[in-house]
Amino acid sequence: MNDINFTDDKLREMLRKATVAEPSANFTDTLMQRLPTSKPASQLSHITRLQWVIISIIAFAVFCGLCYSAVVIFNINLKNWFTVNLSALSDIVTVIAKPFKLLSEWGTIPHYSITAGVAALVLLTADLLIRRHLFNKQQTH
């Protein structure tokens, strides 16, 4: 094939004459109506559900490890700790503490199961608080 061709400058100059395709006048208005009402996802809320599960499991494992180490190192008697401390709280707390008390009296349950329960509650509460914070932040904008 013959190699006759335009130079860059000539073509650039000729292309200046080309019709610039323009969208319709109401393009932006129509688009803004189609736009989702919620704001774009932030980096934190972009974390997927699976990532939340993985993060929670890792945090839970670390927490359990720390608690178990504390129990072993300081030779804490969890059964006594829960019974003494929780039953000494106010009436409301006593109600909450009842299941723990029952658990602590149930001697066959290993100590780390109680720790696991507490850790799960802590994680769930943290998760709820973060979600509520994000939701509130979104509402304020």
Add this chain to the structure above:
Amino acid sequence: MENSGDNILIEQTLNGNTVAFTHLVNRYKAMVFAIVVKVVLNKEDAEECAQDVFIKVYQALNTYKRSAKFSTWLYRIAFNAAISHKRKKKISAVELNETIYQTLTDDEIFCKFETWNDNEQRKAIDKAIEHLPPDEAVIITLFYMDEKSVDDVAFITGLSQANVKVKLHRARKKMYAQLSKLMEVI
């Protein structure tokens, strides 16, 4: 400078300011539309597709890395969306017969072109672009009309730099052929 202005608007959009996003849309809608219409080949479809591009960009704005220019990132999304749209609708491109009319040199074409009035010039150029395959039309638009670098064009189209250069060369040749053909007729 333009990029820092874009970054401010992006930050504001991420904070829920939709007016900032309107500014981004107004800044880039013409070029996004120009890219999409060259692939989709239909104004109504192109408009819908261009709007889908901006919605996609809005939803994925948090994934935009500041390492690339916002316009480059946006045009890549636009190009890919247009290609997908075209695949769905199975639009076939008009292939140009690449016969080169050797009777006129590029200077002769350019001189003759200059003698035409604005309307005739516009029609001739539009016709020459219309005859290009969509990817080459987009490459020509980005490189000559939006003055993007070969690097940026390669990123937007997902082609290698060498491939972009080859396609630019081919597109120039096809436009040359088309304009020569038009001038032979006149």
